[in-house]
Structures are given as structure tokens and as C-alpha cells.
Amino acid sequence: MKAGSNLERLLRSGQFTITAEFVPPATGDRGLIERQARYFKGHVDAVNVADNMGAVVGTASWAVSRALLDLGLEPIMSLVTRDRNRIALQSDLLGASLLGIRNVFCTTGEHQKFGDHPEALNVYDIDSVQLVNAVRGLSGSGKLLGGAVCDKAGPFFVGAAANPFGDPADFMILRLGQKVRAGADFIQSQPVFDPEKFGHWVRLAREEGLIEKCFILATVMPLRSAREARAIHEKRRGVEISQDIMTRLEGVPEPEQAREGLRICAEQMQALKEMKGVQGVHIMSAGREEVIPELIKESGLETARARD
Amino acid sequence: MIIAERKPIKELLEMLVGHDHVLLVGCKGCVTVCNAGGVREVGVLASALRIARRRQGRPIGIDEMTLDRQCEPEFISWLEEPLREKGYTAVMSAACSVGPQYIAERFDRVAVMPALNTKFIGGTLEHGVWAEFCRACGNCGIHNFGGLCPITRCSKGLLHGPCAGSSGSKCEVRPEVDCIWHLIYQRMKNLGQIEKLKALKPAKDWSGYWSGGVRRVVREDLTL
Numbered sequence: 001m002k003a004g005s006n007l008e009r010l011l012r013s014g015q016f017t018i019t020a021e022f023v024p025p026a027t028g029d030r031g032l033i034e035r036q037a038r039y040f041k042g043h044v045d046a047v048n049v050a051d052n053m054g055a056v057v058g059t060a061s062w063a064v065s066r067a068l069l070d071l072g073l074e075p076i077m078s079l080v081t082r083d084r085n086r087i088a089l090q091s092d093l094l095g096a097s098l099l100g101i102r103n104v105f106c107t108t109g110e111h112q113k114f115g116d117h118p119e120a121l122n123v124y125d126i127d128s129v130q131l132v133n134a135v136r137g138l139s140g141s142g143k144l145l146g147g148a149v150c151d152k153a154g155p156f157f158v159g160a161a162a163n164p165f166g167d168p169a170d171f172m173i174l175r176l177g178q179k180v181r182a183g184a185d186f187i188q189s190q191p192v193f194d195p196e197k198f199g200h201w202v203r204l205a206r207e208e209g210l211i212e213k214c215f216i217l218a219t220v221m222p223l224r225s226a227r228e229a230r231a232i233h234e235k236r237r238g239v240e241i242s243q244d245i246m247t248r249l250e251g252v253p254e255p256e257q258a259r260e261g262l263r264i265c266a267e268q269m270q271a272l273k274e275m276k277g278v279q280g281v282h283i284m285s286a287g288r289e290e291v292i293p294e295l296i297k298e299s300g301l302e303t304a305r306a307r308d
Numbered sequence: 309m310i311i312a313e314r315k316p317i318k319e320l321l322e323m324l325v326g327h328d329h330v331l332l333v334g335c336k337g338c339v340t341v342c343n344a345g346g347v348r349e350v351g352v353l354a355s356a357l358r359i360a361r362r363r364q365g366r367p368i369g370i371d372e373m374t375l376d377r378q379c380e381p382e383f384i385s386w387l388e389e390p391l392r393e394k395g396y397t398a399v400m401s402a403a404c405s406v407g408p409q410y411i412a413e414r415f416d417r418v419a420v421m422p423a424l425n426t427k428f429i430g431g432t433l434e435h436g437v438w439a440e441f442c443r444a445c446g447n448c449g450i451h452n453f454g455g456l457c458p459i460t461r462c463s464k465g466l467l468h469g470p471c472a473g474s475s476g477s478k479c480e481v482r483p484e485v486d487c488i489w490h491l492i493y494q495r496m497k498n499l500g501q502i503e504k505l506k507a508l509k510p511a512k513d514w515s516g517y518w519s520g521g522v523r524r525v526v527r528e529d530l531t532l
Contacts, residue, residue: 108471110473124465125512126511129508130508166472167476171493174502174506175468175469177506237472237474237476237478
């Protein structure tokens, strides 16, 4: 065990693990965070706390992570490199350590053009691979990127994102390799709507010897309607929704499409559980946390927490 | 070269409020090449401003002059005589922003205005279209990326490959632009250098960029 988080314990013990994403609203109201948290408690093994998701201002991921800890939930604190330079990022990591946060998820973050402050100045001082490396440095040797030694932070269980659907496909595997070598312990993918293509990526990753070095969690996303599916397919690059899914959604009347989307997602979760090399699913509910309990029930999967 | 474009006439007219006798100074350097501030553009701009002011009922006198370059003190000194003898209350500089700053430093009793927005260091894509190629980070490493610059040409300046938004070989932020990482990957493949992309790159040293006020280059062999 490295960081000793519940997430690490579950993954290392070979249990299928369920995480879900929480996009904190912009609020100073702890009560609101607590009310949202009830959709996770007892349902998932760990909660990704987004860091200004979509470049839209939300409450700080470290603060919300701490609030979740208080509620008996296990947070995975996200950090994006868009908004902070290496000094601020490392400072936040030390702070997270102080607050008892043990899982960290490192990404670059969506460009500010897509958020609520498109005119903001971005930072991108370091990239996600370098951030993973920074977390490993702080966590392992207590070394800052600049070379100075500080008190060890964490230890952290380090996550990173991967895009199995980008092209060229071999470049996507190369990217995964970079993140693993930089020190990523677990990977959460882009949303999977094409299990075949995803399976191919997992096979390539296995051939490269990367599956033994990190845990792969496949991301799933319940779709609300055929219209939403089409919008995601067309507008969100890197996410392709298969024709099969589109046809299924369009095949039911509009008021029932959300229910059908949930069913599709639950089936995907079952299928991914059977996929070799995949050790968990990550639910991206795009701000609709209330569907999580029902989705997990529908999938028939149980989280370790629920089993305990 | 430095790419610039003319500010909107409306903005220039607002700057000129209260001035009736102005010298408009062009530059024969970069901004001539990118059709923003050479002799011809100065002529067109001066006419447009005169007409607009006449319409406003507040005619303005605008003389035109174009220097060989505005980023050299020697050429700026050519403005001394006209400024002394013609009594201009303002100089409008159609150069990159080095020009108006040099003029302002040299002449402390004349208002100085920029006619152009200085955009970036770039090149010509096609006639009338320019794009950015260099962010002048002061520490060029493009040999690591097949001779292409991800610092400038990736919307996030990433050093290890594309972000998740890049599939389809186009940039998510600017869909009309190729994802530079696709071009880099292709180049590296052609060069047989894919291994180079696997290497972890240290956090970039930005100290030659925007971190300590004015950057300077001194060539001892050229100093007097």
C-alpha cells in the first residue's frame, strides 16, 4: 500500500470499484454540499471532486474534498493545470495532505473558452504528465519540482485521465505510457460509448505492459435523451456515441428516454465489469448526481462499501 | 515577423478627441509586410480619419510620414524636425507597439497613440492570412517536436501530447486549426523519432519568458 486510501485498498485487493464524479456548485453553503453528498454515500467507493469543471467556477476541490471526508465519504481531489502554476499546485497538494486527502486526480482541464470566464488568462505552466510527476515527487521523496526538499506530502494515490478514443490510437497508448511512467496509479478514461473500441485500447495497453502498472477505470455516462446524445456526439470532441445507442434512445418516446439511457448505462457497467484489464467504472453524471443510486441498483453491481 | 492589425476607426477617433493637428507615422518594417502600417495603409487611414472628423463637424489636420523602422532610435530621430516645426499635439504611430513607445520616450511633450494592435510573431499562411508560430519563450526546443512548436501552436501549450479534446486531428478550442500534436506525431513518425515523444519532459523553464520585466539581448561584439 502506498497511500492507504480506501480506493487504493479496493483496487489493490482486486475488487471491482465504482467511483462517481461530483461537480461542486459555486457555493459557500456547506449544507448544499452535504445535501448533494447523499447521492454518493453508501453507493460509491470514492468521489471525484471536480476542479472548476468545464472552466466554470465551482467551490475549491480541496475544500469540498474535506467536507466529504467529514461526511464519511472518500474524495478523489481533482487538480487542473489550467488555473494554477507549479507553485500554487504544489502548495494545494501540501494543503490537501494536511486535510487528510489521499487521492489526487491530475488533468490539464478544459480550456477557459468553454467556461463562464472565456476572457480569463490561463496558466498551463505545467501539463498533466508533469503534475502527476509533481505529486509523485511530493508523495515519495518529498521533493518539489524545483528540486527543494520539503516534508513529505500525502502519501497520495495518483490518478490521471486517458482518452482511448483519440487518434492516432498508438499515440493514445503512448500518452498512457507517459502518465504511468510519471507515476499514475490509476486511470479514469473518457466516457465509453463504444465498448469495442475501448476493449481494443485496453488490449493495446496490455500489450505495452501498462495494465500491470496502473488500474483502469472505465468512465460511463447516463444519457438523458436522444437529443442530448446527439449534442454530445456532435459537440464534445473525443466522445463518440455509437449508432446502436442512438437508435435505442430514439426508439422510445421522449419522456422515457432518460430511463432508457440509464438502462443502457447500467448494461455498459455490467459489460465493462467482465472486460479483462478493467477494474472499475467511473460514473460521470454531468451534474445529475441524483441518478447515481438508481443507476447502480439497475446495474446490479455492488460497491465494496455496500458489501461491507 | 511581428503581425499587427489596425485598430477600429471608432477607437482611433476616440483617441483623437481634442486633437486637431496630428502626425500619422507608419513603419516600413514588419507591419508593412503584413499590410497594417506601411505607406499605403497610412494614406488610407489618414483619409478615413479626416473624412470621419469632417462628418463629425470637427475637421482634423493629419500629416503622413513613414519611417524605415520605428524600432530604431536613429529613425525615430527623423521625427524631430517635423515635430519641432509643425506644432503637432499628437503622433499616431502605425507600427508594432515598440514604435509608439520609442516616440513617447523621445518626445515628452507630445501625445502618442497606437494605431495598431500588435498581435503576435507569425508568418503568412496565404494572402491576407497570418498565423502565430512563436511565443518568444526565449528557450527554443522545437527540435524535440519535429521542428514544430507546441508551446505556441497547442492551445494549452502541452509538452507531452494532445489533450482529450483533440480527436479528429483538429483543435477543440479552434476547430479550424490543426491540432499541432497530430502534425508533431506525423513528423516524428516520418523521422523515426517516436521514442523521443515517450520521454518525460521536465517542467518548462519559463524564466526567459514573462517573469522578470524587460528581457534584453546583449551582443558584446557589436557594442561600441
